[in-house]
Amino acid sequence: MASMTLGQLAARFGLAVQGDPDTVIDRVATLQRAGQGAISFLANSKYTADLKTTAASAVILEPAATRYWSAAALLTDNPYAAYARIASFLHPAPSVGAGVHPSAVIDASARIAPSAHVGPLAVVGAGAQLGQRVVVGAGCVVGAGVSIGADSQLMARVTIYHSVILGERCVVHSGAVIGADGFGIAKDTDGWVKVPQLGSVIIGNDVEIGANTTIDRGAVDDTVIEDDVKLDNQIQIGHNVRIGAHTAMAACVGVSGSTTIGRHCLIAGAVGIVGHLKIADHVVVLGQSMVSRSLTEAGVYASGVPVSEAGDWRRTVARLRHLDDLFDRVRDLERLNTLTGMEKT
Numbered sequence: 135m136a137s138m139t140l141g142q143l144a145a146r147f148g149l150a151v152q153g154d155p156d157t158v159i160d161r162v163a164t165l166q167r168a169g170q171g172a173i174s175f176l177a178n179s180k181y182t183a184d185l186k187t188t189a190a191s192a193v194i195l196e197p198a199a200t201r202y203w204s205a206a207a208l209l210t211d212n213p214y215a216a217y218a219r220i221a222s223f224l225h226p227a228p229s230v231g232a233g234v235h236p237s238a239v240i241d242a243s244a245r246i247a248p249s250a251h252v253g254p255l256a257v258v259g260a261g262a263q264l265g266q267r268v269v270v271g272a273g274c275v276v277g278a279g280v281s282i283g284a285d286s287q288l289m290a291r292v293t294i295y296h297s298v299i300l301g302e303r304c305v306v307h308s309g310a311v312i313g314a315d316g317f318g319i320a321k322d323t324d325g326w327v328k329v330p331q332l333g334s335v336i337i338g339n340d341v342e343i344g345a346n347t348t349i350d351r352g353a354v355d356d357t358v359i360e361d362d363v364k365l366d367n368q369i370q371i372g373h374n375v376r377i378g379a380h381t382a383m384a385a386c387v388g389v390s391g392s393t394t395i396g397r398h399c400l401i402a403g404a405v406g407i408v409g410h411l412k413i414a415d416h417v418v419v420l421g422q423s424m425v426s427r428s429l430t431e432a433g434v435y436a437s438g439v440p441v442s443e444a445g446d447w448r449r450t451v452a453r454l455r456h457l458d459d460l461f462d463r464v465r466d467l468e469r470l471n472t473l474t475g476m477e478k479t
Contacts, residue, residue: 138224140192140206143173147219149194153206157191162221165190176203177214194220230269241278259296277313283339295351301339301361309346312337316350316357316373316391329353331373338362338379344369353391360397378415 141155168190295313318329333352
């Protein structure tokens with residue numbers, strides 16, 4: 135674990151200092167659990183009360199929050215992003231040595247950089263390419279013709295099907311499956327006919343893919359995940375989907391085939407997006423929404439019903455059943471008022 139003074143951290147990450155720049159910082163912690171040597175952060179006003187009682191040696195704050203904290207601090211307009219960078223620096227991931235474990239199965243035609251690591255029981259197929267410092271965790275399967283860029287990591291038990299391209303500095307968490315067949319089936323008179331999935335998956339640089347997330351290969355063209363996309367756990371991306379750069383999706387999102395999602399979008403948990411839609415850049419979709427039409431303008435969208443007490447919810451549902459009757463009655467009243475007004479004139 136690294137240790138630095140507050141002034142050194144400020145210089146390294148371009149932050150302003152409040153208080154003693156010689157304050158020694160050796161770890162990060164929450165406001166509630168921080169003690170001597172720890173740095174914490176305040177990025178949500180809900181935790182202002184914890185700021186007033188924390189034992190942290192320093193806190194990362196917005197300048198406006200210094201009215202609650204007069205001790206040592208690092209000041210920035212984005213405390214959470216600054217915290218993320220400092221936490222990564224003070225708590226680096228364990229290093230993995232280069233080399234191929236004896237139990238790994240490597241095709242003779244695969245090309246593996248000398249600085250790459252292939253873990254126990256991993257499989258690397260024919261013609262696959264692993265770049266410098268790539269890490270392939272225990273039990274991973276890297277299919278034929280796969281290309282993985284420098285500094286990317288596959289955690290244990292990741293499966294990457296044939297011909298997938300993964301960029302540099304990507305992280306793929308355990309259980310993810312990239313490049314499985316999309317849901318392509320054609321109805322025939324006596325059942326279903328499988329549609330060959332002939333495309334691949336192209337993933338850009340700095341992409342993170344959560345545990346048990348699945349990304350289907352394209353039917354003809356490729357499924358594309360652009361640079362710096364962040365996908366949480368248990369997400370389903372259908373065939374021929376395109377996700378624009380810097381978009382982030384929370385857990386349990388489902389995106390149906392051939393939908394294009396723009397850049398800098400935020401898709402909250404359990405959102406469903408039907409196929410063949412276009413979603414503009416800078417769109418936010420709130421949790422459990424169903425997106426059934428294209429969203430052509432930036433903005434915040436929602437369709438879920440907020441939780442309520444069970445009795446209130448049952449009464450609301452009961453009233454919804456009578457909505458058509460209510461609509462017909464209002465329409466009839468409006469017609470009657472119109473006719474009455476015409477008779478008076």
